[in-house]
Amino acid sequence: MTPVLFQRARVIDPRNGVDGVRDVLVTDGRVAQVSEAPLPAPKDARVVDATDKWLVPGFIDLHVHLREPGEEGKETVLTGCRAAVAGGFTGVVAMPNTKVVNDSALVTELVLSRARDAGLCHVYPAGAITKGLKGEELSEAGELIGAGCVALTDDGRPVMNAGLMRRVLQYATQFDVPVMVHEEDLTLSAGGAMHEGATSTRLGLRGIPSSAEVAMVARDLVLLEETKGRLHVAHVSCEGSVRLIREAKQRGLRVTCEVAPHHFTLDDRAVGDYDTHAKMAPPLRGDVDVKALREALVDGTVDAIATDHAPHGVSDKLVEFEKGINGIVGLETALGLTLALVHEGVLTPRRAVELLSDGPARVFGLPGGHLAPGAPADITLLSPSEEWTVDAHRFYSRSRNTPFHGRTLKGRVTQTWVGGRCVFEDGQLKESR
Amino acid sequence: MRHLLGIAGWRRDELEALLDRAQAHLPGGPDASHVLRGRVVANLFFEDSTRTRSSFEVAARKLGADVLNWSYAGSSVSKGETLLDTARNIEAMGPAVIVIRHRSSGAPGLVARHVKCAVVNAGDGAHEHPSQALLDAFTLRQRWGRLDGRTVLIVGDVLHSRVARSNLLCLKALGARVVLCGPPTLLPPGLEEMGGEVTHQLDAVLPQADAVMCLRLQTERMSEAFLPSQREYSRLFGITPARAERMKPDALVLHPGPINRGVELSPVVADGPRSVILEQVANGVAVRRAILEACAS
Numbered sequence: 001m002t003p004v005l006f007q008r009a010r011v012i013d014p015r016n017g018v019d020g021v022r023d024v025l026v027t028d029g030r031v032a033q034v035s036e037a038p039l040p041a042p043k044d045a046r047v048v049d050a051t052d053k054w055l056v057p058g059f060i061d062l063h064v065h066l067r068e069p070g071e072e073g074k075e076t077v078l079t080g081c082r083a084a085v086a087g088g089f090t091g092v093v094a095m096p097n098t099k100v101v102n103d104s105a106l107v108t109e110l111v112l113s114r115a116r117d118a119g120l121c122h123v124y125p126a127g128a129i130t131k132g133l134k135g136e137e138l139s140e141a142g143e144l145i146g147a148g149c150v151a152l153t154d155d156g157r158p159v160m161n162a163g164l165m166r167r168v169l170q171y172a173t174q175f176d177v178p179v180m181v182h183e184e185d186l187t188l189s190a191g192g193a194m195h196e197g198a199t200s201t202r203l204g205l206r207g208i209p210s211s212a213e214v215a216m217v218a219r220d221l222v223l224l225e226e227t228k229g230r231l232h233v234a235h236v237s238c239e240g241s242v243r244l245i246r247e248a249k250q251r252g253l254r255v256t257c258e259v260a261p262h263h264f265t266l267d268d269r270a271v272g273d274y275d276t277h278a279k280m281a282p283p284l285r286g287d288v289d290v291k292a293l294r295e296a297l298v299d300g301t302v303d304a305i306a307t308d309h310a311p312h313g314v315s316d317k318l319v320e321f322e323k324g325i326n327g328i329v330g331l332e333t334a335l336g337l338t339l340a341l342v343h344e345g346v347l348t349p350r351r352a353v354e355l356l357s358d359g360p361a362r363v364f365g366l367p368g369g370h371l372a373p374g375a376p377a378d379i380t381l382l383s384p385s386e387e388w389t390v391d392a393h394r395f396y397s398r399s400r401n402t403p404f405h406g407r408t409l410k411g412r413v414t415q416t417w418v419g420g421r422c423v424f425e426d427g428q429l430k431e432s433r
Numbered sequence: 434m435r436h437l438l439g440i441a442g443w444r445r446d447e448l449e450a451l452l453d454r455a456q457a458h459l460p461g462g463p464d465a466s467h468v469l470r471g472r473v474v475a476n477l478f479f480e481d482s483t484r485t486r487s488s489f490e491v492a493a494r495k496l497g498a499d500v501l502n503w504s505y506a507g508s509s510v511s512k513g514e515t516l517l518d519t520a521r522n523i524e525a526m527g528p529a530v531i532v533i534r535h536r537s538s539g540a541p542g543l544v545a546r547h548v549k550c551a552v553v554n555a556g557d558g559a560h561e562h563p564s565q566a567l568l569d570a571f572t573l574r575q576r577w578g579r580l581d582g583r584t585v586l587i588v589g590d591v592l593h594s595r596v597a598r599s600n601l602l603c604l605k606a607l608g609a610r611v612v613l614c615g616p617p618t619l620l621p622p623g624l625e626e627m628g629g630e631v632t633h634q635l636d637a638v639l640p641q642a643d644a645v646m647c648l649r650l651q652t653e654r655m656s657e658a659f660l661p662s663q664r665e666y667s668r669l670f671g672i673t674p675a676r677a678e679r680m681k682p683d684a685l686v687l688h689p690g691p692i693n694r695g696v697e698l699s700p701v702v703a704d705g706p707r708s709v710i711l712e713q714v715a716n717g718v719a720v721r722r723a724i725l726e727a728c729a730s
Contacts, residue, residue: 203538
């Protein structure tokens with residue numbers, strides 16, 4: 001494998017406390033050296049002039065829907081990986097709510113095999129908590145984890161049965177994997193199409209109160225304390241949830257959480273005139289919640305930024321708002337939306353990078369997330385101030401469902417390297433096959 | 434061509450002009466049977482509504498229009514056709530105006546963005562029912578001349594009521610004070626931001642009202658436990674003869690119909706001297722003629 005020398009990059013590596021101009025040498029697919037002094041280029045090395053660029057650990061997205069098997073018209077493992085590397089992600093966690101559900105080693109192996117064929121980035125499957133995501137019987141977690149699953153989740157569906165949830169947290173402790181939860185009390189959210197507030201009243205849409213999420217977070221924290229398990233709260237959307245998680249962390253509970261870029265960027269007013277591209281679960285919340293999420297990103301309550309990349313077809317969104325399917329694609333806009341917080345002075349560059357790389361790697365115990373010598377050369381090189389306008393028609397994802405079409409973002413991926421191989425460069429994929 | 438998707442977005446002078454135009458369409462006004470002659474008004478009703486559909490149909494015919502009545506029952510929708518496909522098929526038949534009633538909030542707006550003809554919202558979900566609000570305002574204006582300084586009390590299930598939302602916006606735009614009253618489970622958040630005042634104490638506000646607008650208690654919601662019982666609702670929020678006694682002597686009672694007699698409104702009051710319910714129905718045709726005329730022109 002050709003050695004690579006990145007010269008004069010601003011290296012931001014939160015785990016190792018690096019933020020400064022460095023040369024980085026990659027050999028044999030791993031980081032070999034990070035040096036303040038200029039490094040000589042080995043023979044046959046590719047030399048990348050990274051002046052004015054940030055060189056950071058490759059991003060890891062804990063929450064991605066690749067739709068394969070079953071809904072390949074929306075996305076496949078291949079197209080999802082293309083979108084990932086175009087967005088600077090070198091690893092993604094694939095949710096199990098495919099059709100067939102990933103509740104068996106067979107499906108896990110299929111996803112991993114498709115990922116190997118794609119040959120672009122790491123795909124880490126998550127296995128279902130319950131068989132068929134029905135919330136009734138535990139799936140065979142041991143088999144799933146043995147086949148390569150990194151977490152257990154019924155994502156998209158809450159585990160409404162508290163007794164079952166308690167047993168899952170208990171059972172998973174033997175594998176030490178996180179139980180990832182979509183927190184929604186269905187008796188509180190029933191029939192709701194958006195956040196309950198002044199906008200839902202004006203639009204005459206049934207609201208989903210914040211309590212639908214907060215009440216379940218509270219329940220699961222109680223169960224977590226009792227079971228000594230590991231809980232990862234997916235796509236936290238409201239002020240009450242981050243407050244409870246912050247307190248639980250202070251008390252030493254093993255809870256982590258993620259926030260999606262759309263939840264810290266938009267509030268419920270983005271639904272505007274029944275725009276189904278602003279329809280998601282959990283819904284876009286109020287401005288108070290957006291403010292609270294931003295504070296939680298800063299103070300460490302939030303461990304990771306995760307996109308909840310949810311591809312859907314045009315006809316899924318071109319319908320009455322109440323009928324519209326939840327979710328937006330997120331892999332290709334995550335960096336720009338995260339850096340918006342840096343440009344606004346909310347996050348430091350180091351914290352932003354941490355939330356996209358080191359944080360998620362730690363939460364699920366994944367390789368990567370840092371650039372110490374010996375670490376896999378999963379690297380994202382980006383221009384932090386380059387402006388570009390989101391054009392959904394040019395996404396690598398197979399789907400175009402985004403509320404950010406037409407928005408100008410600042411910060412763009414210039415190169416994505418996975419295991420020392422360049423997979424994306426200057427807007428072009430570098431596929432091996 | 435302009436759509437009427439809701440009261441939101443219309444200025445006071447535009448609403449007044451529409452109501453002025455309705456004045457000319459009252460019985461005994463100038464012959465308007467040529468206004469839409471040779472043109473088609475399509476009624477797309479995805480939800481049952483004999484009253485509103487009939488009113489639009491009579492209004493359209495009195496303007497000389499041909500009326501295409503489409504209803505969801507037994508239609509292609511039951512075979513899985515989308516709203517937009519249905520609307521585009523109707524549009525291909527060349528109507529000047531599509532009047533649409535739909536159970537989903539925002540559905541007429543969705544159609545309006547994808548067809549070339551004018552779209553009139555005849556009630557969408559819990560969003561708006563602008564023609565109802567205009568006929569209510571017209572009826573009050575007929576009695577009072579102006580709405581400025583008047584207090585209108587809207588009582589009942591505001592949460593599920595498109596009539597309440599459109600009336601709040603319309604009455605406020607025309608200068609009235611609007612108070613919304615009902616049980617807390619049926620008053621959604623953010624009504625103040627739309628210009629309303631909110632209370633749960635009917636008897637306290639009743640004497641201030643120049644008009645009381647009852648909302649139909651949607652009994653189909655009872656199973657969702659918004660209320661313990663019709664009986665309790667009626668005791669707390671029903672306009673009974675005893676309550677009517679405590680109203681201003683000349684205060685009016687309105688109801689968009691159909692009435693649950695004895696629940697939100699007692700028969701004695703519904704049929705009594707304060708009631709303008711049948712005037713509302715009569716004025717509905719004139720107001721809808723004005724709306725169709727405005728949108729088709």
